[in-house]
Amino acid sequence: MSAQAAKKVEADAAAAPAKGEGGGTAKKKSKLPLIIIAAVVVLGGAGGAYFAFKPKPAAAAVDAQAAAADKPQKEEKPGAKKSAAVYYKFDPAFVVNFGGEGSARYLQVTVEAMSRNPKILEELKNDEPAVRNDLVMLFSAQDNASLMSNEGKDKLRASTLDVVRKVLNSEGSSGKEIEAVYFTSFVIQ
Secondary structure: OOHHHHHHHHHHHHHHHHHHHHHHHHHHHHHHHHHHHHHHHHHHHHHHHHHHHOOOOOHHHHHHHHHHHHOOOOOOOOOOOOOOOEEEEOOOOEEEEEOOOOOOEEEEEEEEEEEOOHHHHHHHHHOHHHHHHHHHHHHHOOOHHHHHOHHHHHHHHHHHHHHHHHHHHHOOOOHHHEEEEEEEEEEEO
């Protein structure tokens, strides 16, 4: 090496620490955002791989969930919308005499049965003679004092529902599908 070349190398070496302080720091700062971006990409890829390869539910559990979803639910949940009510009116109105000896009174009552299943009302229509017979017997057995109070009328209505259900059950139908009976007219004379 010549003397001139040696001086140049020494000058470059002396200038290098001066450049390294200013220039080297600038290069390190410019690499920091790249390192952060690379770390985010790696972590994002790892998270995506976790969701892509996470264990799936067992086939039996999936089948059980599908079967439960397909199975019709007979019990209605609270707040669930019910199907529309349909009514069957016993026509003509019931007219019976009741009371003990010497105090003959008359009761005229119009009865309607309510269900949410129109098929059961068709069955009720077919069994109407048997239902009317049992209801006439029930209404005839009442006394005036009990029919004058609201509690007595409510008790008679509950008994009427029981009679309707009992006749339907005895004929092979599902009496519990009759949800209620209503007195739409009630006259005592």
